Amino acid sequence: MIVQRPSVEVFTPDSYENMLKKIERIGRVCYKSEDKIEEGSAERFIRGIIRRGHESVIEHASITVKFICDRGVTHEIVRHRIASYSQESTRYCNYVKEKFGRQITCIDIATGFQYDLNCEADRRKYDVWMAAMRSAEESYFKLIELGATPQEARSVLPNSLKTELVATMNLREWRHFFRLRADRAAHPQCREVACMLLERLAADYPVFFADLLEADGE
Numbered sequence: 364m365i366v367q368r369p370s371v372e373v374f375t376p377d378s379y380e381n382m383l384k385k386i387e388r389i390g391r392v393c394y395k396s397e398d399k400i401e402e403g404s405a406e407r408f409i410r411g412i413i414r415r416g417h418e419s420v421i422e423h424a425s426i427t428v429k430f431i432c433d434r435g436v437t438h439e440i441v442r443h444r445i446a447s448y449s450q451e452s453t454r455y456c457n458y459v460k461e462k463f464g465r466q467i468t469c470i471d472i473a474t475g476f477q478y479d480l481n482c483e484a485d486r487r488k489y490d491v492w493m494a495a496m497r498s499a500e501e502s503y504f505k506l507i508e509l510g511a512t513p514q515e516a517r518s519v520l521p522n523s524l525k526t527e528l529v530a531t532m533n534l535r536e537w538r539h540f541f542r543l544r545a546d547r548a549a550h551p552q553c554r555e556v557a558c559m560l561l562e563r564l565a566a567d568y569p570v571f572f573a574d575l576l577e578a579d580g581e
Contacts, residue, residue: 364467364468364500365466365467366468367431367468367469367470367525368471369431369433369470370556371430371556373427373560379568382424382571383405385424386405386421387400387404387408388400390412390420393417405570409421409571410570418538421571422535422536423533425531425533426531426532426534428530429527429530431525432526433523433525434520434523435522436552436553443530443532443539446536451526451528453517453524454513454517467499467503468524469523469525470525472489472492472523474555475554476551477551492523495521496521499524503517503520534571538572538575541560541572542575544557545557545575561575
């Protein structure tokens with residue numbers, strides 16, 4: 364059994380500069396202020412419309428992200444309706460195969476819940492979790508050995524099973540996603556990947572996301 368940490372990867376090929384120019388050009392149609400487009404005007408314009416809550420304009424651009432997380436977390440992510448999703452399928456992926464290392468991969472519960480493994484109470488919880496993951500792997504392999512198909516055997520796989528989920532959302536929906544999933548009241552493991560992604564997008568697309576990162580830090 365492999366235990367790994369969650370991660371995120373941004374697939375979107377469009378540059379920040381192109382995204383800024385596109386959104387500014389579209390947004391200025393609302394005010395017929397295209398004549399005010401100049402070098403450096405896009406960030407000022409977009410920052411202003413976001414501040415005023417005119418976020419429908421930024422729906423014209425999207426970002427695609429791959430989450431590597433546990434399946435329980437993906438159940439929360441896919442509740443965001445205005446999005447497109449593609450996910451690793453346990454119906455067709457046979458973890459007995461060599462390309463999966465002939466073992467299942469689980470997402471480490473300790474990072475999302477911030478276990479201190481030097482603390483006896485946290486270590487005991489972690490040891491019980493590890494035993495449950497090993498038992499699930501053993502049961503899965505036994506079912507496959509007995510002739511079960513992957514879609515039969517998957518019934519014993521845990522919520523902690525590693526999965527890959529590709530999500531495409533427009534910029535407004537990503538902002539909504541972060542307001543819910545990066546909030547301190549969010550599920551700890553979902554917040555873990557949401558904060559990871561928010562930091563990345565705030566660095567790469569600051570005018571669209573930096574204000575959310577600043578608000579989260581308050």
